[in-house]
Amino acid sequence: MSTKTRKTCRALLLALSGLMLLGSAAEPAWAGERQDGYNYSAWGKAVPAPAAYEASSLVNGGEAGGAAFKEPSDLQAAQGGKVYVLDSGNNRIVVLDADFKPIRTIEGFEREGQKETFDNPQGFYVSESGEIFVADTGHARVVHLDEDGKLVKIVEKPKSELLAADFAFKPLKVVADRSGRVYVMAEGVFDGFMEFGSDGVFTSFIGANRVEVDPAEYLWKRLATREQRSRMVMFTPTEFTGFDIDGEGFIYAASASRNGQPIKKLNAQGADILRRGGYYRPQGDLLYDNAKGPSRLIDIDVGDSDMYSVLDAKTGRVFTYNGDGYLLYVFGELGNRIGQFDTPIAIERVGDRMLVLDRALGEITVFGETEYGRTLNEATRSYYAGDEERAAELFERTASLNANLDYAYAGIGKALLRQDDYKQSAEYFKRSMDREGYSKAFLLHRKELMREYFSWIMSGLVLAAIAFVVTRAVRRRKGRAVYARIK
Template identity: 65%
Template sequence: MLRRIRRGRASLLIALCCILGASLGGTLVQAEDGTAASYNYSFWGDTVASPAAYQATALLSGPDLGVGPFKEPNDIHVTKDKQIYVLDSGNNRIVILDERFKPVATIDSFDRDGQADKFQNPQGLFVTEEKHVIVADTGNKRVVHLDQHIKLVKIVEAPESELLQAHFQFQPVRVVMDEAQRIYAMATGIFDGFMEFNADGAFTSFIGANRVYVDPVEYLWKRLSTRAQRSQMVMFTPTEFTNLDIDDEGFIYATNGDLWGDNIKKLNAQGNDILRRTGYFNPQGDVRYTPEAGPSRLVDIDVADSEMYSVLDSKRGRVFTYSGDGHFMYVFGGIGNQLGEFNTPAAIERVGDDFLVLDKALGEITVFQTTAYGRTLNEAVRSYYSGEEEEAFQLFNQTINMNANLEFAYAGIGKSLLRQGDYDEAMKHFKRSMDQPNYSKAFLLFRKQVMREHFATIMTVIVVLAACALLLRNYRKTSVRKRGVSIEQRVD
């Protein structure tokens, strides 16, 4: 009877474990293709659970804000003093809000030679630190530059250049401006990169063209085909960019629709990609996905302080954030009907540490605020970036206490320990995070440290061993000679 009870308990325990395993497995699948869950990726590419770094706290529509319904808004920008500019494309206007989401002003026209000029289906918006407003006025095929008083500074229209095709149609859809008032525009149908205009509005060059990635099988087939067959094939052309942003140092961060290459780039003044990719996987959105769903389609990028940046995946509605070294920090968002999910996400922006996500189809703005975990992780990355080793060490330890699956945090602790000179402990954390290059660096420094600290002892031992070896050698020679002499005497 007792055995039957024990067997029943064992069967019940096994059943509960199976149910728990199935539920955990369902969570991992959901993190790959279903509605968004908070997750991260291990060194081996497995989806692992993670605490939520952000949570949706508000959903704002035009009527809620007192500015009337938004109609297919396409872009959003936040200034240093936290003023929010919403590009309401369908209504051909720009709505300005303060940090409390109270209406400040609306820009629906500007004065041009004494007459009111209006936008037509604008797609892109950028605001400088001096509150100059740069608009990609797509329907009017121009870029409009207004000053902080909404006075016209200049209009950039279709440029004339030998670099452009004869029948080129200038349709800018995204714009940014650097401190030298150079405008970088992303235009429809342009595969040569971003169009660069100087402070006077003259076109100068293209910058940052994507590389062409060719399928070897398709290339071989094209080489063997006839001219008529080749004319029906798709040409090998670079992919178009999908969005761009610019940081305080003038580096352009860009996303593109490349499925095989790097779909996130950081471009310097020469147009070279200098994005650091030292994480377990290159920054690209989702690493794991089903063939039916396909990879992430990144449509916007936002650059924060300390080289952190976030990208928006329109396919699954997720926002991915990376450190300057390319480590995946956290993800939030999704496609759906609940708070924190979207229908057609179009743009993202930060207000301090909070996020704003613009939904084009619904004409709504979702506000995301940090959790304790998200705030701690953000501050840890900032402290490491600014060289505050002790504070970074403590903050990364706090993140590990909240999320043991965040493997790159162990590398952050290791780097902090490395800077503090604790090479032995740094090696242990680098081993935990599978960071082989930094482990090797810590090992070499640890070896030098050991040699330096124990040099006198090591040299003393070496000298003593050498002296002992020399004495032993002389003793053996002397012994051999004595034995030889004694044998000769016996023979005599």
């Protein structure tokens, strides 16, 4: 073997060793022994954290006083603490009160005097006024019911030049805004969400994901023959997996995207306006086992004060972020104990409780806030509402409960920044490793010092200038006198 060949082999071995080390580091520090709670530091390391939510009870159809749930696929919260469960296997919607007792069951509706039922519905949405929109997947339609369960309209397969002639309409998820526009996530649609007007007429697609390309696969396609390329899978955008809508009409969407943005916030034009000002982009777990792959976000729920939570189907964890994109807390996992899941499919916030629906077990796990979770949530709400003094106080308390939460110090820094306490703000930003916040606070503090001491500085400069001129004049006069004597 030549010297050149040996060097090449050595370089390849070193590169492979580096990749193996990276792969082994791509797990949290306690990968084999999970803690009850954890978060990620500003450096991207997994650190222990108190539990923000703890499981308090389980709810299934039988325990709620009716028939057991069979492969439920979605749940929604409504006014008065009511909870709607889409019991897909039984083709019905079960309405529960705040104590999870059954109020009524919707198994169908009347259409032109005829009784019709649902067929394997996969998603639904309940508006603020109690109207229900059902993605009736088996019947290839969206059913719009009023708060009493009476039919308002049906959205069926649309006809449009934007759709292929053989397009099969299979709605999976649905939401609606206050003006009556309906947005549908349909199977096999890669152009984004289908938008329908209040009259049920299809108008356009919004929010399409970008095409994700594997560099190695792209290179192979460039080098392959025409016959080989014809057998390859075409590059297509990533499908969305779940979405929700807030009170202002912004759509929060989750997808299984690996290289793009797995979480988006879409405006009316379909542009992504999600803020990603945290230490890292909102994406679920940062560290993971390479054999299992990254988080697969299956559902998203928008809460108050711009907070939102996403559900990871791969690990059973719930990740909650604030409006700036900071990770607040993580809870839940797969398993067979209370607070763990088999096949998590949907998440919903109801007041101060979090609900997670398990499709395989046919049950809802109810989580209640701990002191830590309640304090952090209230701190986030206070900051969002502009109550900086209250926010700083609550973030201080949060930091005392969890010294590993870098965001708490950043929260204190932001609250102090709004109170114009730039010096203290800069110190907290420095502690939280928030470079952008520190730079802003430092510059404002420097300007504040300049304004405070400007008159003294200018007076000093003027006096120094006068002293310089006088000294120079005296020296010149003395020099002339000496010169005159010598002469």
